[in-house]
Structures are given as C-alpha cells and as structure tokens.
Amino acid sequence: MMPPQPQWPAPGEVPPPPRGPGVLAPFVSPPRDRDLRGLWISLVVGALVVVLCCVGGVVGVVLLVPYADGVAKKQVVSEVETYLVAVRDENFTVARRQLCAREQRTHSIGWFEDHYGSSPVIDYRVSADDVSIADTVTVVVRIEHTGGRWETQQYLMEQSGSRFEICGGID
Secondary structure, three states: OOOOOOOOOOOOOOOOOOOOOOOOOOOOOOOOOOOOHHHHHHHHHHHHHHHHHHHHHHHHHHHHHHHHHHHHHHHHHHHHHHHHHHHHOOOHHHHHHOEOHHHHHHOOHHHHHHHHHOOOEEEEEOOHHHEEEOOOEEEEEEEEEHHHOEEEEEEEEEEEOOEEEEOOOOO
C-alpha cells in the first residue's frame, strides 16, 4: 500500500492550518497597514467633533440663562398684572387667588373690600425691568389711586409649582 499523497493547494490558495494540539496559524495577528493616514484623519475629525460639542454647550448655556431669566420675569409680571386688574375691577376673588396660601389666610375678601374700597386702584405701571430676581423675587409697581395719587409698592413673589404667587407687599 502506498502512503497518502500530500494535497497541494492551487496557486493563490491559502492552505488550511493543520489539525492537532499545539499547532499555530501562519500569522499570530493579521498584517497591519503601514499607511496611518486614515487613522490620523479619523482622530482629527473626532477631535473636531468633541471641540464643536464643547463650544456648542458653552454657547447654549450662555444663551439659555438670559432667556430663562426673561421668561421668569414675564411670568412674574403677568401674575402681578392679573392681581392688579382684578383689584382695579373690584374682582377680589380673582385677586385673592393670586396670593400664596399664607397671604390668603390673612387677607379675606372683606379685607380687600375695606382696603381698596376707600382708595380704589385706577391705573398701574409694571414692567419686566422692575423685576429683581435674587434670593427673593421682587416686583416694583406704581399704582394710581383716586385723586391722581401715585404709590410705589413692592410685591414679593414665591414660586408654587410652575407658577409664581404674591407672598408679601400687599398691605
């Protein structure tokens, strides 16, 4: 009997690795491309994306803070205007709803009738420029009473949930 003849691969074919324990493949790792241009392009593009994200985040914060401050000031002015319109129109139930719970307990509808009955509000001036947001939110308002007498009042505002309420300065 003749020994088996080795099978030679056709030209261009890679022979399969031999079977058995301790046998190594022809390469430990695949050969690497000597041209690193693609790697450097990828690194530069990645670095540019990171820089753009950081710059965009900083610009976003710089633009968002004044916008949020302006929105809060408009909300505060709106609440104070709702209160003053209700007082001017002698709709004291609506005016009382603009107060925080603590102020509602001390200021009844009768209090509004007594307080504004003798000196009703004729007109008022309030602006977002007159709102101060620091430790407390303060709104400065000019109110005209009967007889053309103008009075300056400061309302202290507190946030309750998503809306602001008047919590001081109505006396």
